[in-house]
Amino acid sequence: xxxxxxxxxxxxxxxxxxxxxxxxxxxxxxxxxxxxxxxxxxxxxxxxxxxxxxxxxxxxxxxxxxxxxxxxxxxxxxxxxxxxxxxxxxxxxxxxxxxxxxxxxxxxxxxxxxxxxxxxxxxxxxxxxxxxxxxxxxxxxxxxxxxxxxxxxxxxxxxxxxxxxxxxxxxxxxxxxxxxxxxxxxxxxxxxxxxxxxxxxxxxxxxxxxxxxxxxxxxxxxxxxxxxxxxxxxxxxxxxxxxxxxxxxxxxxxxxxxxxxxxxxxxxxxxxxxxxxxxxxxxxxxxxxxxxxxxxxxxxxxxxxxxxxxxxxxxxxxxxxxxxxxxxxxxxxxxxxxxxxxxxxxxxxxxxxxxxxxxxxxxxxxxxxxxxxxxxxxxxxxxxxxxxxxxxxxxxxxxxxxxxxxxxxxxxxxxxxxxxxxxxxxxxxxxxxxxxxxxxxxxxxxxxxxxxxxxxxxxxxxxxxxxxxxxxxxxxxxxxxxxxxxxxxxxxxxxxxxxxxxxxxxxxxxxxxxxxxxxxxxxxxxxxxxxxxxxxxxxxxxxxxxxxxxxxxxxxxxxxxxxxxxxxxxxxxxxxxxxxxxxxxxxxxxxxxxxxxxxxxxxxxxxxxxxxxxx
Ligand code: F6R
Numbered sequence: 001x002x003x004x005x006x007x008x009x010x011x012x013x014x015x016x017x018x019x020x021x022x023x024x025x026x027x028x029x030x031x032x033x034x035x036x037x038x039x040x041x042x043x044x045x046x047x048x049x050x051x052x053x054x055x056x057x058x059x060x061x062x063x064x065x066x067x068x069x070x071x072x073x074x075x076x077x078x079x080x081x082x083x084x085x086x087x088x089x090x091x092x093x094x095x096x097x098x099x100x101x102x103x104x105x106x107x108x109x110x111x112x113x114x115x116x117x118x119x120x121x122x123x124x125x126x127x128x129x130x131x132x133x134x135x136x137x138x139x140x141x142x143x144x145x146x147x148x149x150x151x152x153x154x155x156x157x158x159x160x161x162x163x164x165x166x167x168x169x170x171x172x173x174x175x176x177x178x179x180x181x182x183x184x185x186x187x188x189x190x191x192x193x194x195x196x197x198x199x200x201x202x203x204x205x206x207x208x209x210x211x212x213x214x215x216x217x218x219x220x221x222x223x224x225x226x227x228x229x230x231x232x233x234x235x236x237x238x239x240x241x242x243x244x245x246x247x248x249x250x251x252x253x254x255x256x257x258x259x260x261x262x263x264x265x266x267x268x269x270x271x272x273x274x275x276x277x278x279x280x281x282x283x284x285x286x287x288x289x290x291x292x293x294x295x296x297x298x299x300x301x302x303x304x305x306x307x308x309x310x311x312x313x314x315x316x317x318x319x320x321x322x323x324x325x326x327x328x329x330x331x332x333x334x335x336x337x338x339x340x341x342x343x344x345x346x347x348x349x350x351x352x353x354x355x356x357x358x359x360x361x362x363x364x365x366x367x368x369x370x371x372x373x374x375x376x377x378x379x380x381x382x383x384x385x386x387x388x389x390x391x392x393x394x395x396x397x398x399x400x401x402x403x404x405x406x407x408x409x410x411x412x413x414x415x416x417x418x419x420x421x422x423x424x425x426x427x428x429x430x431x432x433x434x435x436x437x438x439x440x441x442x443x444x445x446x447x448x449x450x451x452x453x454x455x456x457x458x459x460x461x462x463x464x465x466x467x468x469x470x471x472x473x474x475x476x477x478x479x480x481x482x483x484x485x486x487x488x489x490x491x492x493x494x495x496x497x498x499x500x501x502x503x504x505x506x507x508x509x510x511x512x513x514x515x516x517x518x519x520x521x522x523x524x525x526x527x528x529x530x531x532x533x534x535x536x537x538x539x540x541x542x543x544x545x546x547x548x549x550x551x552x553x554x555x556x557x558x559x560x561x562x563x564x565x566x567x568x569x570x571x572x573x574x575x576x577x578x579x580x581x582x583x584x585x586x587x588x589x590x591x592x593x594x595x596x597x598x599x600x601x602x603x604x605x606x607x608x609x610x611x612x613x614x615x
Contacts, residue, residue: 003029013194023068034079035087040103041072078105085130097141108164264403298348312413324425336364345372354409356384414580465593478526489587527555
């Protein structure tokens with residue numbers, strides 16, 4: 001998805017050359033996925049904005065245009081992921097007005113751009129790109145012509161936009177300001193001394209600023225090198241944001257590769273620390289107790305999310321069923337309309353989203369709120385839209401996740417949701433104090449358990465991936481709480497290694513999917529520590545072997561399936577409820593090594609974006 005970084009500064013006040021600071025920010029946005037990039041700048045002497053942009057990787061464009069050397073003290077830059085208009089030079093951002101006095105970068109989609117473009121064209125504006133974004137500079141140009149006040153023209157323009165947007169605009173009229181607006185797409189101010197940033201992601205400015213204000217929907221305003229002004233577009237009144245300034249605890253190392261070949265492997269290996277920090281957060285936060293109260297008072301409980309977070313949501317519902325005898329309805333966020341008809345006051349929705357900005361989950365949350373349901377959010381990003389729009393916000397503390405594929409955020413979500421399920425089961429009397437403490441004790445030891453996995457499996461996972469890299473399809477099979485883990489394993493393989501993978505409950509094979517199995521077909525089994533499930537899975541493994549499939553098991557040390565499996569990726573023994581914590585890392589690793597063996601960059605999977613802000 002697109003990324004924005006903008007900086008305005010007093011000459012001589014910045015630790016590095018302003019254009020270099022923006023360039024470094026741009027590089028930190030690469031992980032969001034993009035096809036083109038560009039930079040625009042102005043300074044007090046400018047009579048036109050300078051724009052450099054094109055299709056390609058940032059490093060290539062730097063070689064061609066010298067992004068990091070552009071003059072000026074007010075600069076905006078962008079990484080584009082094509083939505084409206086092909087990924088070609090002319091469609092890259094920034095976009096300008098007819099007079100090249102205004103430059104705009106934008107994330108999101110302007111739904112009424114066709115009407116606006118028609119109208120503006122009829123008034124003589126000349127458009128050069130196919131993008132929705134280009135209407136913004138022309139609209140501001142048009143309104144500025146009438147008002148002679150650039151901020152009021154900008155505000156008026158934003159008022160007529162429909163859709164989602166994070167916008168940053170610079171102009172020769174007030175060259176020390178970056179004007180911004182946000183609706184349904186993240187935008188954050190980073191505060192410095194003698195300079196200020198606006199960006200779509202915190203890591204973009206983290207090297208230079210740790211003080212951030214997360215903007216809210218309908219907020220517009222501007223930054224100067226020494227101040228920020230924010231107002232609510234709907235109420236037309238300034239917003240006092242001083243209490244919203246947050247100190248960002250993430251370190252710049254968290255947001256850097258730190259010697260690893262890819263962010264993904266670094267983040268896979270960071271899981272013990274991410275789990276430890278999340279545990280500290282859970283135990284020091286009253287939120288989990290409050291969440292149990294909300295759950296106890298709920299009529300019906302739903303849990304929603306997208307992608308990997310949905311797998312954590314599904315795990316939570318299975319856990320609530322088995323540990324607490326409670327029914328929790330899991331649904332994929334983009335399918336929310338199928339559930340709305342039955343929602344009423346007294347119901348509760350848990351919305352799980354690492355970024356806290358996924359539009360599908362946000363729309364589901366809003367629909368449930370409108371019908372009177374209470375909402376609990378579980379997110380990894382403080383103050384992001386989903387926690388902000390919920391009645392109660394719970395957080396994982398995985399640190400920033402830069403790799404597009406979710407890894408450490410999944411296991412930390414599983415940990416937080418397991419904690420919540422155990423606390424609920426204890427509150428309703430389905431677990432005794434000692435049973436609940438037993439599982440909590442194991443959850444507390446999850447950082448150690450996860451740190452033991454890598455040495456057990458690294459070589460095997462590497463060898464297996466070499467073999468897998470030449471296959472075209474695989475099944476991921478399990479039962480019970482192992483199923484969401486199998487689903488997560490299949491998603492990882494498909495999204496970063498581009499090997500087709502399908503997960504389903506192992507008992508389903510005989511109802512159809514086994515027809516596809518022939519000699520050498522990979523069947524990956526996720527075997528929870530559970531005698532009953534292990535016995536059932538043994539039958540499923542044999543079924544696959546009888547068709548000469550290659551059977552691979554992620555299974556606890558000493559499993560009875562050992563003789564049947566062609567490959568074993570052993571994991572430490574722990575309570576079955578910890579399955580996502582103990583069994584996921586091997587699957588992440590297989591996907592990672594397979595992607596690398598196939599020559600793909602696991603950090604930048606094709607067609608994918610880290611935060612999906614389009615429905
Ligand atoms: C897969 C992945 C995506 C996200 C999904 C939801 O590796 O990262 O499937 O899990 O887009 O994102 P969040 O959790 O930010 O709502």
